Amino acid sequence: AQTVTQSQPEMSVQEAETVTLSCTYDTSESDYYLFWYKQPPSRQMILVIRQEAYKQQNATENRFSVNFQKAAKSFSLKISDSQLGDAAMYFCAERGSNYKLTFGKGTLLTVNP
């Protein structure tokens, strides 16, 4: 069974600063995918970034990047130049061969002006 752990229930960052959200996972599969989703107050789940486990290169999407450490089963999200609109709940998720997503408990990010 897959498990995803987010050890930071809440984080805060000053506008324009950088923040890193932590995520660790455990899976017995060799072929899997990792995701970060954002859930703002509207509760709409928005895909932030994805990482294929077979790729060594860390994924980046504009101000968002990941640090994927496969051996350590770690998948952290770095948000650079934080903006007020980045404030949301962030969920780390793992998808195995059955296409099901397993989510962590989430990290609530506050962005201070």
Next chain:
Amino acid sequence: GAVVSQHPSWVICKSGTSVKIECRSLDFQATTMFWYRQFPKQSLMLMATSNEGSKATYEQGVEKDKFLINHASLTLSTLTVTSAHPEDSSFYICSARLIRTGAQETQYFGPGTRLLVL
């Protein structure tokens, strides 16, 4: 692209009645859709996998007779909460699986349906 809609966005019903929630992929076909439940300040819990043209598969602990799922077409899945009770009150979210060129696969989520059972 990759838009998923849900209807209704919120519903209030009396205990004992049934409620149907629709999930549609608007600009792509989805052979697989998923239904999640989310309690306040908690994560998403997968309830079931909806497969077009076949029976849904339910996660352990989810009553299949209470949460009826039908995936009648490649763009529509429905979740019916039968004989709803107050403990069924929750936020229900669907997602649709999109497979892009090169076999890159991503789930896109609907905006969710808030259910309140009185």
